[in-house]
Amino acid sequence: MRCLICGNFTFKTLCNPCFQTITIQPKVRDLGNFKVYSFYDYQEIQFLLHAKYQIIGSKIYHLLSKKACLFLKQTLKSPLKAYGIGIDDKISKQGYAHNAIFLKHFKKLGIIPLYHTLLAQDSVSYAGKDLKFRQNNPRNFYLMRNITHKKIILFDDLITTGLTLKEAQKLLAEKGAEVLMAFVLSDAKY
Numbered sequence: 001m002r003c004l005i006c007g008n009f010t011f012k013t014l015c016n017p018c019f020q021t022i023t024i025q026p027k028v029r030d031l032g033n034f035k036v037y038s039f040y041d042y043q044e045i046q047f048l049l050h051a052k053y054q055i056i057g058s059k060i061y062h063l064l065s066k067k068a069c070l071f072l073k074q075t076l077k078s079p080l081k082a083y084g085i086g087i088d089d090k091i092s093k094q095g096y097a098h099n100a101i102f103l104k105h106f107k108k109l110g111i112i113p114l115y116h117t118l119l120a121q122d123s124v125s126y127a128g129k130d131l132k133f134r135q136n137n138p139r140n141f142y143l144m145r146n147i148t149h150k151k152i153i154l155f156d157d158l159i160t161t162g163l164t165l166k167e168a169q170k171l172l173a174e175k176g177a178e179v180l181m182a183f184v185l186s187d188a189k190y
């Protein structure tokens, strides 16, 4: 196949030199009740994240998640003892759940994944929509299992307004869980 960035022939989705050029640029956003840690510059990986609407997206998400996880492993002093929940990690029509791929990699850091736990009733797409649209169209999350007394880390590919993560945290807190933090691949606001 051809590298998605340079077009050179490669056995992978991105050739090694191109993959190396995508650097980790850690950022933190404070949402009040919890912090959101992101790994990549949005401008740099925006086009790669769009691959989630294609079959090839699963490979891209594996590569980006793996690299993010390796970075975190080097900076962490001890394993993260928490459960991980991916935002609305339903299998898409492309045959995978991108947030489940992201979450899966973090098992290496001690996180216990709770797949298919926090699903959205309204699968309205937020892509390219403004804050007002997002406020008027909440995700209306529901839970597929009991999470009472659990310490949770949330996983989503992107943060833009932060409304989705706030809505998720609010529901989990109401159900007796504690959201420690969230990991996202990229912060689109910066």
Ligand SMILES: [Zn+2]
Pocket: 003, 004, 005, 006, 007, 008, 014, 015, 016, 017, 018, 019
């Ligand atoms: Zn390349």
